[in-house]
Amino acid sequence: MKVVVDMNKCQDHGQCVFAAPDVFSFDDAGRLAYVPDPDDALRDEVEEAADVCPLQAIRIEG
Amino acid sequence: MTGRIVVAGGSMGGLRAAEQLRAAGWTGAVTVVGDEPHMPYNRPPLSKEVLAGRAPFASLAFTPKAAAADVEWRLGTKAVGARLDERTVTLDDGSTLSYDGLVVATGMRPRRLRCPGPLAGRHTVRTLADARGLREELTRPGVRVVVVGAGFIGCEVAATAAGLGVGEVTVVDPLPLPMAGPLGDLLGRALLRRHERRGVRFALGTGVTGFEGTDRVTGVVLGDGTVLPADVVVESVGSVANVEWLQDNGLDLTDGVLTCAQLRVGGRPDVVAVGDVARFPNARYDGVPRRVEHWSIPADTARHAAKALVAHLLGEEREPAPFAPLPTFWSDQHDFRLQSFGAPVLGLGDVRVLDGDPDGDPEGDVLVGYHHTDRLVGVVALGGRTAALDAARYRAQLLQQPALTA
Numbered sequence: 001m002k003v004v005v006d007m008n009k010c011q012d013h014g015q016c017v018f019a020a021p022d023v024f025s026f027d028d029a030g031r032l033a034y035v036p037d038p039d040d041a042l043r044d045e046v047e048e049a050a051d052v053c054p055l056q057a058i059r060i061e062g
Numbered sequence: 063m064t065g066r067i068v069v070a071g072g073s074m075g076g077l078r079a080a081e082q083l084r085a086a087g088w089t090g091a092v093t094v095v096g097d098e099p100h101m102p103y104n105r106p107p108l109s110k111e112v113l114a115g116r117a118p119f120a121s122l123a124f125t126p127k128a129a130a131a132d133v134e135w136r137l138g139t140k141a142v143g144a145r146l147d148e149r150t151v152t153l154d155d156g157s158t159l160s161y162d163g164l165v166v167a168t169g170m171r172p173r174r175l176r177c178p179g180p181l182a183g184r185h186t187v188r189t190l191a192d193a194r195g196l197r198e199e200l201t202r203p204g205v206r207v208v209v210v211g212a213g214f215i216g217c218e219v220a221a222t223a224a225g226l227g228v229g230e231v232t233v234v235d236p237l238p239l240p241m242a243g244p245l246g247d248l249l250g251r252a253l254l255r256r257h258e259r260r261g262v263r264f265a266l267g268t269g270v271t272g273f274e275g276t277d278r279v280t281g282v283v284l285g286d287g288t289v290l291p292a293d294v295v296v297e298s299v300g301s302v303a304n305v306e307w308l309q310d311n312g313l314d315l316t317d318g319v320l321t322c323a324q325l326r327v328g329g330r331p332d333v334v335a336v337g338d339v340a341r342f343p344n345a346r347y348d349g350v351p352r353r354v355e356h357w358s359i360p361a362d363t364a365r366h367a368a369k370a371l372v373a374h375l376l377g378e379e380r381e382p383a384p385f386a387p388l389p390t391f392w393s394d395q396h397d398f399r400l401q402s403f404g405a406p407v408l409g410l411g412d413v414r415v416l417d418g419d420p421d422g423d424p425e426g427d428v429l430v431g432y433h434h435t436d437r438l439v440g441v442v443a444l445g446g447r448t449a450a451l452d453a454a455r456y457r458a459q460l461l462q463q464p465a466l467t468a
Contacts, residue, residue, distance in 0.1 A: 011447060012447045012448060012450055012451070013392055013401065013450055014401065014450030014451065014453065014454045015358065015390055017450075017454045017457070018388065018390065018403060018454060018457055021457065026448075026450075026451045026454060030447075030448035030451045047085075048361070048365070051078065051361040051365075052358050052361050052362075052390070054106065054357065054392065056104065056124065056125070
């Protein structure tokens, strides 16, 4: 599974960090960081993160 | 697989329900009925970017998941009746749809003020058409705006209007502070100060008793007799559940539609409810059924309700764990944001500052914790874009929260 976040859209709401903390986190500067190729076992929580992104900036491929 | 699931409601809740029915393994027909002419779109920008003229409609439309590509959309029509014993839904074009499973996702509509006076010049903000109509009026030079209701929509619209450079904008509310209902007094005071510093005026502790004007509104009459001159009025005084179509089926429709912990309606395994129309118990908290109007709820409820409905239709015995979402919300106003995780409204009696100094720097970031019986049930950050970062640190604590007793 491949995760792509449109960082031009992202506004640091952090909803994805709550939904899928194994994949999304804030770095020390407060910017979103994420695992671009998470294990398929995490698909449910990544899909939830994509659904609850206020800017709909998270895309899942494959 | 044969059979059909009807989803009544074509907004985000209807879309997420259709997608989650497929994710849960339903391969039969799915028909979504929606009264707006548009495919599902994102509503939060209506009171902000759309009103400010910064977001075209194309940027609001959701991209449906590929698995939901074969869903049938019946737009521009709505459910006006249902006979749950016979598994049928009647539409306003006179047709009747039979179903094997039904998803109630008809959402809310704005509550209107019933006091006397002309209707022209008075607006609500729920649909794209509402936002477009209001924008047209707000962009007239020097326009005087009165916003009735200092909740989420009211505060956001007031902020956007101030940003557009309207002549003046005044927010009226019977409560003494903005957003005091969901956030309490501490953040209410901080919000009031920030709004006032950005040119928004407030008339608090008073309601509206009428509107002046003959053909269209020219003023708003307050409870104490004061008249606020107004060219445009925005009514943001809460919402009403769209449940009339479900009447005469023996359901509890006193505030939305009552569901069980599996989001089933009226003890019927073939009917579930999603979105803000669903009044559901949250097993994470006290189990008291409540409607929740936050943006995260349609996705959360759809995920759970679709599993419960499809499990029944496929004859599976397993019962999902009770629904226990962690609610979240945010609100962008002026150049600051409120970001909430958990259920602050359940901890309004014990509000503590976790970070920052709300009485010090009027523009500083503030993080507030809401407690029930000494346990953290919600956090709200007020400040710049990184406010969510502070709130997110409490994720584990909010999720580990043991169930409360009522």
